[in-house]
Amino acid sequence: MTDRVYNVLFLCTGNSARSILAESILNKEGGGRFRAFSAGSQPKGTVNPFALKVLESFDYPAKGFRSKAWDEFATADAPVMDFVFTVCDNAAGEACPVWPGQPMTAHWGIEDPAAVEGTDIQKQAAFVAALRYLRNRISVFAALPVASLDKTSLRAKLTEIGQSEGATSPRHSAA
Incomplete structure (x- = not known):
């Protein structure tokens, strides 16, 4: 058994919703085996309030989340990442x-819960679904040897x- 802590970076375009959810969940x-971070290719500058509420x-x-550029994690003094996961199709298609x-x-x-239009209840439901899909994936990942x-x-x-439930684009296999 190893005492190593693995660094994981979750990427999205805006770093305001999905990547923030994933960072918090992991x-x-x-279980102390992972340290999660999140960033975006074009950060919105603020975290979506529905993400924080959910x-x-x-x-x-x-608490303590901020929308930030992925460049912060590509510098020599940044934590070295063991894993980088894109959680939106736009970020997956960009040059990282x-x-x-x-x-x-x-x-x-x-799917981007921040893109859902409608009532606050509909928006919150989209964030709950996103959290559920991410939590399921992260649970499987965290259990891997x-x-x-x-x-x-x-x-x-x-x-x-x-490619598990909720996947938007199973054809992408790497970021």
Whole structure:
């Protein structure tokens, strides 16, 4: 058994909803084995209030989040990532920075809850669905015996997780 903590970066375009949800979920559910971060290619500058409300309602950390650019994690003094997951199709199609350490990557796209129009109840329901899909994926990921899997097997598992219920674009297998 290893005491190693794996760094995980969740990417989205705006870093205001899905990537924030994923960061919070993994930091709580990761059992101390993972340290999660989030960022965006074109950060909105603010975190969507529905993301924070839903995190809080499901007893996940909802404080201290900020919408930030993924460039922060591509610098020499940034934490070295072991895994980088895109959670939106737009970010998966963009040219990502070169990540120090050559992390494993996968695409875990789900629909953007922030794009839902309608009543506050409809918007909140979209965020709850996004949280559920992300929590399911993160639970499977956190249970993987990462240290004992070879790279090929691990990559296959990460791709399979990204194609689970709620996937927007199963054809993408890497970020």
